[in-house]
Amino acid sequence: MSRALKGNLDAGLRSESSPLVLAVETSCDETAVAIIRGTEGILVSEIASQVELHAPYGGVVPEIASRNHNLGLKPLLKRAMALSGISLSEIDALAATSGPGLASSLLIGDTTAKALALGLNRPFFSVNHMEGHLLSPFIGSSHGVRPNLSLIVSGGHTQIVKVNHIGEYQVLGKTRDDAAGEAFDKVGKMLGLPYPGGPEIDRRSDLGDSSAFEFPRSMIDSGDDHFSFSGIKTSVFYLLEKLEKPLSDQTINDVCSSFQKAVIDVLVAKLFAAAERFDASLVTVSGGVSCNRSLRLAMKQAAARQKMELLMAKPVYSTDNAAMIAFAAACRLENGFSPSPLDADIDPNMVL
Numbered sequence: 001m002s003r004a005l006k007g008n009l010d011a012g013l014r015s016e017s018s019p020l021v022l023a024v025e026t027s028c029d030e031t032a033v034a035i036i037r038g039t040e041g042i043l044v045s046e047i048a049s050q051v052e053l054h055a056p057y058g059g060v061v062p063e064i065a066s067r068n069h070n071l072g073l074k075p076l077l078k079r080a081m082a083l084s085g086i087s088l089s090e091i092d093a094l095a096a097t098s099g100p101g102l103a104s105s106l107l108i109g110d111t112t113a114k115a116l117a118l119g120l121n122r123p124f125f126s127v128n129h130m131e132g133h134l135l136s137p138f139i140g141s142s143h144g145v146r147p148n149l150s151l152i153v154s155g156g157h158t159q160i161v162k163v164n165h166i167g168e169y170q171v172l173g174k175t176r177d178d179a180a181g182e183a184f185d186k187v188g189k190m191l192g193l194p195y196p197g198g199p200e201i202d203r204r205s206d207l208g209d210s211s212a213f214e215f216p217r218s219m220i221d222s223g224d225d226h227f228s229f230s231g232i233k234t235s236v237f238y239l240l241e242k243l244e245k246p247l248s249d250q251t252i253n254d255v256c257s258s259f260q261k262a263v264i265d266v267l268v269a270k271l272f273a274a275a276e277r278f279d280a281s282l283v284t285v286s287g288g289v290s291c292n293r294s295l296r297l298a299m300k301q302a303a304a305r306q307k308m309e310l311l312m313a314k315p316v317y318s319t320d321n322a323a324m325i326a327f328a329a330a331c332r333l334e335n336g337f338s339p340s341p342l343d344a345d346i347d348p349n350m351v352l
């Protein structure tokens with residue numbers, strides 16, 4: 001390791017209380033920058049979405065994503081600094097998502113944050129994107145992170161995780177095939193809805209009948225914490241083969257509503273079954289799909305029934321953002337974790 005790198009690793013924090021952490025997130029198709037003070041307050045959380053660039057392809061195109069992170073990150077950093085009223089020299093630590101995600105996207109944010117850390121002589125924290133989601137329900141909570149049973153439900157992952165402490169996580173189960181968000185997006189595509197399908201299915205479900213069609217609740221009673229969503233997706237496919245074309249708007253809304261209900265039933269049942277089994281008093285939900293309004297309502301109703309406390313990530317911190325990365329890094333700092341080496345590689349397959 002070079003002397004310059006070693007020097008940076010040994011660099012202490014600039015101030016002792018409430019350090020300012022600047023975080024960058026570029027794991028997929030959102031370019032994001034955030035600054036947090038201690039673990040208390042997000043000062044700024046900026047996101048430059050690339051959704052419109054990928055929409056014509058019906059999914060994220062890795063090369064388009066990385067090129068646009070490269071173009072968009074510097075202006076976004078400047079904007080975040082201007083909005084926060086903070087100068088770079090006041091930043092105490094840097095953080096970036098180092099995995100999981102698209103390699104060519106991860107590299108842009110990771111390298112930029114490391115370059116800033118090197119230039120400013122500040123510590124750098126490599127953050128697991130999943131840890132960002134996992135802790136996001138606690139952003140803005142005055143009690144700090146507490147042990148909980150957590151559901152992460154995003155476009156790339158569906159996992160139930162037992163959170164014991166910062167950095168002490170036990171993945172109890174995950175999807176065996178598609179993530180829940182992936183199923184929303186694929187069903188949206190089958191129905192000819194704009195990309196990504198999740199928010200549009202959420203909107204249309206209000207206008208449809210959730211009992212119009214019967215879809216499987218795969219693995220709902222499997223007795224473990226694993227999921228499977230490819231069966232629901234396939235059964236939507238076979239239903240659409242049979243239905244008369246073109247589909248009426250009402251039929252599309254009914255399919256959306258019935259599909260959404262099937263997914264939500266499984267997510268709610270499995271999270272609360274796990275919570276009961278582990279005698280958890282707090283359950284948390286995060287990830288892009290946790291924006292879903294019916295899912296949020298069903299979670300609240302289940303928590304009230306089971307007399308459990310529920311914390312859900314605020315919708316702005318549910319889909320990919322850098323505030324959750326800044327928060328995870330700030331939690332690590334607060335709990336005495338060492339900074340990450342600047343020569344650590346990104347890891348597209350990083351696990352919790």
Ligand code: KG4
Pocket residue numbers: 028153154155156157180181182184185196197198199202287288289290291292293318319320
């Ligand atoms: O967490 P996220 O931004 O990215 C990943 O880490 O994957 O999650 C994106 C996923 C997409 O599949 C998107 O369709 C889904 O979250 N999503 C929703 C809603 N908003 C976003 N799914 C259902 N209902 C929503 N309102």
Ligand code: ZN
Pocket residue numbers: 129133154155287288319320
């Ligand atoms: Zn994510």
